[in-house]
Amino acid sequence: MVAFLRRLAGHLVRGVVMIWIVTTFTFVLIRLMPGDPVQTQYEKLLSQGVSPDQARAQVQVTYGFVPHGSWLSQYGDYLWKLLHLDLGTSVSAQGVSVTTEVMGALKWTVGLVLAGTLLSFVIGVLLGVVAAMRREGHVGSVLSLLGSLLHGIPQYVMALVLVTFLTVKVKAFSTGPVDGLLDPGFNGPYLASIVSHAVLPAVAFALSSFGGYLLTMKSSVVSVLGDDFILASELRGIKPSIVFRYVARNALLPLFTVLALSLGFMIGGAVFIEHAFNYSGMGAMLIDSIGNRDYSEMSGAFLLITVAVILANIAADLLYSVVDPRVRREGAGA
Amino acid sequence: MSAIDMPVAGPAVVPARRTGFWRNLWTVLRRKPSRMAGAAIVALFVLSGVVGPWLYPDNLPRDNDLILAGPSLAHPLGTDFEGTDVLALLITGSRYVLVAAVVAALIMVVIGTGFGLYSGYRRGFSDSVLMRITDFVLTIPGFPLLLVLSTVWKFSSALQMGLVLGITGWGGLARSVRSATLSLRERGFVEAARGLGMPTRRIVTAELLPNIAPYVAMNLLIGVTTFIYSQVGLFYLGVLPFKSNNWGVMIQLAVTNGVTQTGDGLGYLMAPLVAILLLTLGVVLLVDALDEVFNPRLREE
Amino acid sequence: MTAATETSDVDGQRVGPAVRISDLTVAYRTAAGELPAVSGVDLDLAPGSITGLVGESGSGKSTLALALLNAVQRPGRITGGAIQIDGLGDVVSLSGKQLRQARGGEIGYVFQAAQNSLNPLKTVGKQLLDLGRSHQVTDRRALVRAATELLSAMGLSAERVLDAYQHELSGGMRQRVGIMLALVLNAHLLVLDEPTTALDMISQANILSIIRRVHAERGLTTLVVTHDIGVVAEVADRVAVMYGGRLVEQGPTTEVLRDPKHPYTKGLINAIPRLTGDPEAAQPLPGRPPTLGTIPTRGCVFRERCARYAADPLPECDTDDPAPREVAPGRLVACHPVTAQVEEQQ
Numbered sequence: 001m002v003a004f005l006r007r008l009a010g011h012l013v014r015g016v017v018m019i020w021i022v023t024t025f026t027f028v029l030i031r032l033m034p035g036d037p038v039q040t041q042y043e044k045l046l047s048q049g050v051s052p053d054q055a056r057a058q059v060q061v062t063y064g065f066v067p068h069g070s071w072l073s074q075y076g077d078y079l080w081k082l083l084h085l086d087l088g089t090s091v092s093a094q095g096v097s098v099t100t101e102v103m104g105a106l107k108w109t110v111g112l113v114l115a116g117t118l119l120s121f122v123i124g125v126l127l128g129v130v131a132a133m134r135r136e137g138h139v140g141s142v143l144s145l146l147g148s149l150l151h152g153i154p155q156y157v158m159a160l161v162l163v164t165f166l167t168v169k170v171k172a173f174s175t176g177p178v179d180g181l182l183d184p185g186f187n188g189p190y191l192a193s194i195v196s197h198a199v200l201p202a203v204a205f206a207l208s209s210f211g212g213y214l215l216t217m218k219s220s221v222v223s224v225l226g227d228d229f230i231l232a233s234e235l236r237g238i239k240p241s242i243v244f245r246y247v248a249r250n251a252l253l254p255l256f257t258v259l260a261l262s263l264g265f266m267i268g269g270a271v272f273i274e275h276a277f278n279y280s281g282m283g284a285m286l287i288d289s290i291g292n293r294d295y296s297e298m299s300g301a302f303l304l305i306t307v308a309v310i311l312a313n314i315a316a317d318l319l320y321s322v323v324d325p326r327v328r329r330e331g332a333g334a
Numbered sequence: 335m336s337a338i339d340m341p342v343a344g345p346a347v348v349p350a351r352r353t354g355f356w357r358n359l360w361t362v363l364r365r366k367p368s369r370m371a372g373a374a375i376v377a378l379f380v381l382s383g384v385v386g387p388w389l390y391p392d393n394l395p396r397d398n399d400l401i402l403a404g405p406s407l408a409h410p411l412g413t414d415f416e417g418t419d420v421l422a423l424l425i426t427g428s429r430y431v432l433v434a435a436v437v438a439a440l441i442m443v444v445i446g447t448g449f450g451l452y453s454g455y456r457r458g459f460s461d462s463v464l465m466r467i468t469d470f471v472l473t474i475p476g477f478p479l480l481l482v483l484s485t486v487w488k489f490s491s492a493l494q495m496g497l498v499l500g501i502t503g504w505g506g507l508a509r510s511v512r513s514a515t516l517s518l519r520e521r522g523f524v525e526a527a528r529g530l531g532m533p534t535r536r537i538v539t540a541e542l543l544p545n546i547a548p549y550v551a552m553n554l555l556i557g558v559t560t561f562i563y564s565q566v567g568l569f570y571l572g573v574l575p576f577k578s579n580n581w582g583v584m585i586q587l588a589v590t591n592g593v594t595q596t597g598d599g600l601g602y603l604m605a606p607l608v609a610i611l612l613l614t615l616g617v618v619l620l621v622d623a624l625d626e627v628f629n630p631r632l633r634e635e
Numbered sequence: 636m637t638a639a640t641e642t643s644d645v646d647g648q649r650v651g652p653a654v655r656i657s658d659l660t661v662a663y664r665t666a667a668g669e670l671p672a673v674s675g676v677d678l679d680l681a682p683g684s685i686t687g688l689v690g691e692s693g694s695g696k697s698t699l700a701l702a703l704l705n706a707v708q709r710p711g712r713i714t715g716g717a718i719q720i721d722g723l724g725d726v727v728s729l730s731g732k733q734l735r736q737a738r739g740g741e742i743g744y745v746f747q748a749a750q751n752s753l754n755p756l757k758t759v760g761k762q763l764l765d766l767g768r769s770h771q772v773t774d775r776r777a778l779v780r781a782a783t784e785l786l787s788a789m790g791l792s793a794e795r796v797l798d799a800y801q802h803e804l805s806g807g808m809r810q811r812v813g814i815m816l817a818l819v820l821n822a823h824l825l826v827l828d829e830p831t832t833a834l835d836m837i838s839q840a841n842i843l844s845i846i847r848r849v850h851a852e853r854g855l856t857t858l859v860v861t862h863d864i865g866v867v868a869e870v871a872d873r874v875a876v877m878y879g880g881r882l883v884e885q886g887p888t889t890e891v892l893r894d895p896k897h898p899y900t901k902g903l904i905n906a907i908p909r910l911t912g913d914p915e916a917a918q919p920l921p922g923r924p925p926t927l928g929t930i931p932t933r934g935c936v937f938r939e940r941c942a943r944y945a946a947d948p949l950p951e952c953d954t955d956d957p958a959p960r961e962v963a964p965g966r967l968v969a970c971h972p973v974t975a976q977v978e979e980q981q
Contacts, residue, residue, distance in 0.1 A: 021470060029486060145618070152614040154563035156570060157607050160585070164594045164603065232752035235706055236816060237739035239769040246754050253756070268475040275571060276594075286478060290485055290573055302482050309475055325800050326755060 007321060011314040022306045026299050027078050098300040101285065106267075106304065109274070109281030112198060113266040116205030121259055123206065124213025125252070131214060132221035144218060151211030155269070158208040159276035162200060201277045205270060209262070216258055220251040253324060257316045264312020268305030355627070362626045372619020379613055383432035386425035394418045394426070405601055412601025414584070415591040420605045423579055427606070430492050430580035435561040437496025438503060442557050446504035447550060450511025451542060454519065465512070472505035480564060484573045491577075495568075499561045507553045514546045548628035552621060559617050563610065581606035650683025651823040651856030652721035654703070659716035661698050661707055663927060670927045672698045672711060674880040677959065682721070685850055685857040687867030687888065689903070690877035691924040699877070700826050700860045704738050705729055720824060740770050743817025745827040748810040748834050753801040759812055760797035763819065770820055778819065785815040788852070789845050807838035811845065818853065825850070825857045831866050843870050864903055868892055873965075876900050879925050879936035882959060886966035896968045898941045935971065943972055 046052065124147075131143035150158075224230065224247050233243050271283030278284070282301055289297035363369045397417035405412050411420035453464040479502055483489070489498045518524065523545075527537045568574055569582025572590075576583045588594075588603035661673040673695040680686050690696040701707050703718060705726045718726040723737055738744070746752040754762055760779075767778045783793035789811045796804070796812060804812065810830060817825060830846065831839040847870055850857045859871060867874045867888060874892070875885040876899065884897040895901045899920075908917035922940040930936055934953040938944040944952055951957070951971045959967040960974045968974070 018470070018473060022474065025474075026482075029482060148618040149611075149614055152559065152618055153611060154567060156567055156585075157610055160589075160594065160603065160607060164600070228746065228750040229752055229754050231706075231708070232744075232746055232750070232813075233754070235704055235738055235744045236766055237735045237737070237769055238765055239735075242765050242769060246757075250754070250756055265475060268478045271477060271481075272567065272571075286481060287571055287573070290481060293485070295485070298482065298485065302478055305478050306474055309473055313473065324756070326802050 004318075004321065008318060011317060015310050015314050018310050019307055022310075023079065023082060023303060024075075026303055027075055029299070098296050101297060102282070102300050102304055105280060105282050105285040105301075108279065109267055109270060109283065112201050112205060112274070112279065112281055113263065113270055115198065115202040116209065116270075117259070117263055117266060119202065119206035120210035121213055121255075124210035125217045125255065127210070128214040128217025129221055129248075129251075131218040132225070135218070135222065143214065147211040147214035147218070149211065150208065151215060153208070154272070155205075155208045156272035156276065159204050159273045162204045162207075163276045166200060197277075197279065201270075201273050201279045204273050204277070205266075208273075209266075212262070213255065213258070216255055217251065220254055221247065224251045256323060257320045260316035260319050261312055264309040264315075267308040358627045359623065362623050366623075369619050369623040372616045372623065375612055375616030376620055379428065379609075379616070380432065382425050383428040387429050390422050390426055394422050401599075409601075411605045412599060414599065414602045415587060420584075420601050423584055423602075424581070424605050424609060427578075427580040427584060428609075430578055431562050431565060433492040434495040434499065434565055435558045437493055438499035438561040439554055439558050441497065441500025442504040442507055443550060443554060445500070446507030446553075447511050447546070449504070449508040451515055451538065451546070453508070454512040454515025455524070455538070455542070457516075461512075464508075468505050468508045468512075471502070472509070474502075476502060477564060477567065480568060481571070481573060484568065488574055490574045495565055496561075499564060503557065503561065503564075507550065507557065510549050510553055511546055514549045515542060518542060518545055548624075552624060552628070555617060555621060555624070559614065562613070566606070566610065581609065650854040651825075652723075653682045654678075654680035654721075654824065654856060654858075655717075655719040656680075656699075656703075657717050657719070659699070659702060659718060660714050661695070661702055661711055662714045664710040665927065667928060669714070670930070671714075672880050672927060673702065675956075676716070676877075676880075676882050678875055678882060678885065680856050680858060681873075682856055683854060684873055685847075685859065685871045687871030687874045688858060688860045688877060689862065689864055689867055689874060691862055693924050693926055694877040695880040696860045696862075696877045697828055700744075700828050700858065702727075703824075703826055703858070704742055704744055705734055706738070706744075736770060739766060739817070739822065740820050741822050742824045742826065743814075743820075743822035745810070745813045745817045745825070745830060747829045747832050748806040748813075751801060752813055753809070755801050758798055758800055759804075763797065763816065766816060766820070772820070781821075782815055782819050785819060785849075786811070788849065789814065790841075806834055807841065810834065810838075810842055814845070814849065818849065818855075823853070823855050825855045826860070827857070828860045829862070830859065831861065831863060839866075846870055864892070864907060876903070879930045881936060881956070881969060882967075883937065883969045884967065885959070886963070890963070890966060896962060896966070896973050897970050898943045899937050902940070902942070943970075947972075949975070 127143055127147070131140050131147070134140040135144075227250070230243065230247065233246060238246075267282055268286075269283075270281060271286065273279070274281045274283040275287055282305060286298060286301040286305070289295075289301060363373055395418065397413065399417065401413065401415055401417050409419045409421065411424065413419060414423060449464050449468060453461045453468075480498065483498060483502075487494075487498075489495050518541075523541050524537060527541050532540075565580070566582035566585065569576060569580060570585040570589070572586050584606045585603065588599065591599070591602075593599050593603040656676060656678040659673055659676045659678075660671055662669040662671045676695075676699065678686075678699075688696045688699065698707060698711065702713055703720075703726065705713070705718075707713055713727050716727070720726055720742070723729065723741060726734075726737070729737060753759065757765075763778065763782055764775060766772075767775060772778050779793075779797070782797070786793045786796055791808060791811055796808065801809065814825075814827075827846065830842055834842060843866065846857070846859070849855070859866065861867060871888050873885065874888045876883050876891075876897065878899050884891060884895065884900045891900065892904065895904055902918075902920040906917055906919045908914060920940055925931075925936065931939075934951075934955065935941070935944070935957055938948070938952050941952075949971045955971070957969040957971050957974065959969040960977065962968050962973060962977045
């Protein structure tokens, strides 16, 4: 137990340092952005037909962050706000706190990623086992090739292909954000709408990611099958069903870390799928904010995405130390 | 003494000697026809990237009567929203993609190998420092970083693109080279060479580099494809302004011109996507071949 | 009726079954066709005996050991011959559930200490229970008791070991756990593959005395496969020497070691350095042991390295694979000049 806590502490410290470095990095990046965001906002209002005086007032009131003072004091402000989980206010959606926007988008992305990852994990693992058991024949080689191929192509290929063919040719599902006219909450039409909007992105996500799981599971199974203890168990007359369980559990072990890690990366990695399907998650938010020059939103999204990766790394390592007895009982050697 | 009867059983393993690399590669490629196909595909891409643009005039002809047309004899892959031939676009667009990827790959190799070798060789404090830096670079999610960077600096030219991709993308190679260096140290190479009084530079060039070359080569091949996909992704999303045509631009324009909604001009959208698919296929097969050259397996059967 | 090894009665003591290996051939599929790793081997294990099977790597001894459980791994297979075990019949013809029950239930196999023969993710105790479940053991408590007895007879605390994972045990401990698992279901034929390799000298001596003790206490027939003649000298009643897939010499240990007849056996013994006397007196055998692909297909497999052949070759040495002949009661040698000598004396 002590060892575990020590590991946890170590990870948390490293994680916090990482997060701090990333926030500083983001801060520096923002300050390097070309153009005065305030000016941009002002001009945008003008082009919308607002009078110059009114525009100026509006910008001052609703914007909130006007860059002034030394870099150091700005940095201090920035960190202070972050500790209060205040990511600033959005430029494009006047006055709305970025934190709110981010939280809103986050739940969509998390839903998508969880569903998609679960699906791809299951498909990938099952096919990976088949590929391992049939590796001498055609089925195995075809599956391996398929896995490598799907794993290698970038996400947008799958996203675009699915979007085009299924939306154009088979008008079964809809794209875009959940219909704003419906009452949110646990009622039939709303849930149905969620499902119909989320199914395609989740499937696209699953299809573009199961390749990795397939390949990893296959190599894991092949490796375990070659382990001495499998032969030893057979020589002791252990039942085939029990041997199968030995193989399955031992082979799945390394997959769990892969799973945990990929969950972290996918918060930022579903970018293309969200964009292609017009699904308002974190990725879409990031892209939109870039297009709108909404720097506060963009940095908020970027920060969150990176923090998610750091947290996932920590979780993966801790998970592994819990699941693998070899790591768990460090120091209790013979 | 009479001759002893021996059955002829050739060696079960083809050893990958440093000097015989190309010969080994050829043997391995010949063994499975699929690998040959892979190598051929990759070669084709490289060729079209280098030679392709010379086959077409600088300003590709447009045809206002054939906007977003489907495949035909004159235009095997259809036309784009201005009536330009898609095949021409594909081939001329591949040069940008290739140049940027090569530039990025060079940077990746220099930085990554440098970090990895130094780290693995010196160990101790330098190792920790370098690895913390590498971890940082690895943890920041690559594509979102590129997106954010695109707001600070518009790195649209092939060289600039390559620079940015290379500087953000060397982390994996550094780790790989470091672990290879460490394991080579374990094997006593380095100790032995030091004991013989070899100067560090010779140890690195004569002992270490040739042995980590396989790792570098594999990472390089995969890195190049990742770079290509990242660039295409960036242009597809429209975050960077473009002057010249490339695959990402094709996808972007196809989408904004409504191909995904209406299905007209499918060739325009699909051509770069299929090109990516084929390139991936080629690389997968080639990597399989390289893997066998570097890690020859005992052939059981 | 379930197959079970019959324990024989020798001098009123219950001992393990008799094993008769006849003309056994095991071949492996390679790029150059099917090549034999074990070729026409005849070997008898008397009830209650400990036999040492000696050979260099590649001699086929491990393959032979696996064949006793009909467990030769792909791409190898038994292509000819029979292995009769009292109470089980011909192991080569067993398959499916019967074969599985025989493994562990009647024949115990012990791996090298160096190999990880236990599931790294499960405790020893859990794997013991898995073993019981696979062999329809209904009384789990009795099984654990039997395991505890065996472990303490070997100097291990069951409490500690049963709750441990493989990586928490030393090499010697793992070896003993392996022996326990092989015998806990009351098998009476014990096969040990290189029991002393990868152990330090003290553990080696320990294990050998454990093997002797367990063999006597439980009335077993034991086969010890090793490359180390010292082990055989220490523990075995009879020794069988393998080379290139063939049995070149067998006989009572003391006689064979004192007066080896086959040139290979002589070479092996001459190669052992002694504690006293001239260190130069130890002479290694010239050349290297053959691999699957380099075993000669005609004539004596040993002749390339044979001192006798080099000095005075017989024409049969090049053309015929020498068959084992009884040169003294209980002693068999497969060598043309030796056979010729014996025939002359008759």
